Amino acid sequence: MPPIPRSRDDMLDQLADAFREHGFDGASVSRLSAATKLGKASLYHHFKTGKEGMAAAVLGRAGARFNALVLSPLRQTGNPARRLNLMTLGLNEFYRGGEVSCLLELFGIGDAGRLFRPQLRGAILRFRQTIADVLEQAGFDRDTAESRAEEAVITIQGALVVSRATGDRGVFQRALSSLAERLLARV
Amino acid sequence: MPPIPRSRDDMLDQLADAFREHGFDGASVSRLSAATKLGKASLYHHFKTGKEGMAAAVLGRAGARFNALVLSPLRQTGNPARRLNLMTLGLNEFYRGGEVSCLLELFGIGDAGRLFRPQLRGAILRFRQTIADVLEQAGFDRDTAESRAEEAVITIQGALVVSRATGDRGVFQRALSSLAERLLARV
DNA sequence: GTCTATAAGCAGATAGAC
DNA sequence: GTCTATCTGCTTATAGAC
Numbered sequence: 001m002p003p004i005p006r007s008r009d010d011m012l013d014q015l016a017d018a019f020r021e022h023g024f025d026g027a028s029v030s031r032l033s034a035a036t037k038l039g040k041a042s043l044y045h046h047f048k049t050g051k052e053g054m055a056a057a058v059l060g061r062a063g064a065r066f067n068a069l070v071l072s073p074l075r076q077t078g079n080p081a082r083r084l085n086l087m088t089l090g091l092n093e094f095y096r097g098g099e100v101s102c103l104l105e106l107f108g109i110g111d112a113g114r115l116f117r118p119q120l121r122g123a124i125l126r127f128r129q130t131i132a133d134v135l136e137q138a139g140f141d142r143d144t145a146e147s148r149a150e151e152a153v154i155t156i157q158g159a160l161v162v163s164r165a166t167g168d169r170g171v172f173q174r175a176l177s178s179l180a181e182r183l184l185a186r187v
Numbered sequence: 188m189p190p191i192p193r194s195r196d197d198m199l200d201q202l203a204d205a206f207r208e209h210g211f212d213g214a215s216v217s218r219l220s221a222a223t224k225l226g227k228a229s230l231y232h233h234f235k236t237g238k239e240g241m242a243a244a245v246l247g248r249a250g251a252r253f254n255a256l257v258l259s260p261l262r263q264t265g266n267p268a269r270r271l272n273l274m275t276l277g278l279n280e281f282y283r284g285g286e287v288s289c290l291l292e293l294f295g296i297g298d299a300g301r302l303f304r305p306q307l308r309g310a311i312l313r314f315r316q317t318i319a320d321v322l323e324q325a326g327f328d329r330d331t332a333e334s335r336a337e338e339a340v341i342t343i344q345g346a347l348v349v350s351r352a353t354g355d356r357g358v359f360q361r362a363l364s365s366l367a368e369r370l371l372a373r374v
Numbered sequence: 375g376t377c378t379a380t381a382a383g384c385a386g387a388t389a390g391a392c
Numbered sequence: 393g394t395c396t397a398t399c400t401g402c403t404t405a406t407a408g409a410c
Contacts, residue, residue: 022296022297023210023212023297025210025213026212028402028403030403030404038375038376039378040377040404041375041376041378041379041405041407042375042377044404045375045376046375050404101296104352105292105348108348109213109293109296110208111209111213113351117352117354121352124349124352125353150349150358150361153345153349154341154342154346154349154358154362155338155341155342156345157344157345157348157349158342158344158345158346158348159341159345161291161292161295161341161344162311162337162340162344164295165292165295165304165307165308166308166312171341174334175341215384215385215386216385217386225393225394226395226396227388227395228387228388228395228396229393229394229395231386231387231388232393232394233393238386238387376409377408378407379406379408380405381404381405381406381407382403382405382406383403383404383405384401384402384404385401385402386402387399388398388399389396389397389399390395390396391395391397392393392394392395392396
């Protein structure tokens, strides 16, 4: 059987699914090999630094997707409410409606955490700041904007955890659906 | 050197710290052995079902502590606001001010997740329901009470994730400090 | 670029002495 | 109840053929 041609992004998506299902430690190279239908040696051919390099590449691609689906809409010009609604649509797609656990949670644990925390930390702070900028443009003072942006990030992460732990994606859906309105509420 | 006498709870606390630091997969029996200063064979003497049994016992103790520190205050009679404030104090102690990651997140991942999800799910639902009961006693209708209770659980879990990922315990502190007031707010 | 085969070491777990 | 020594299988990673 000839090798099926594949793009690097396809490989990274398959690796990401394996990491999301098993976590960093639980995703053995054997499992990653099965997930990509590629021999272990082939994986090491693509990622010279081994499993760590695979995780870093997966994280890089996730960052790019997050940027395209979530941050870019927020940085458009125009109606803040509309941008926040686009953000929730993007979040729903990025997290596949809450079915998928966040690499941020998985890679923040244990030895993987020591490796990737700076990158994860940067992503969170960037997300928070981007939301805060939108809220400021919507007329809120900077303190209120930052405080609400922090709550939004917390809500998204918490909803993912609770959704997964209870097996109820409705938790994530409910959290998303009230998010934009709450961010813009005049007290 | 004679063996230092130790209670089972001391052992479980040391095991819990190791699980919290490394996650279920990352906490190898060697690490658990180092954390307890007990030989591997001694650990297997105490926990006949091995690492899985250690995790289950740790989870059982965590559940008992959560019950004593968080749920019991909520189930007292009397002023709902006071009970919710006691809950936040209990949460702060249970999670050590946000320094400690939640076993619920760690054990919800990968193969450990498949083992412990029913237990974790029960704990979350019980927590949510207990908060909802307090809010109902405070005069809210059942739907509002349940919806706000769900938000509270989400906020606590999310704040833990974001605190750990950013290395800023202030996130958890801020989330806790506004929690009771927000739960009781009349819109 | 993919594969088979293999290396060296750590994983979870147990036997049996004290 | 704790220990040392050990077992088996899986781990990450590499060598070298095609």
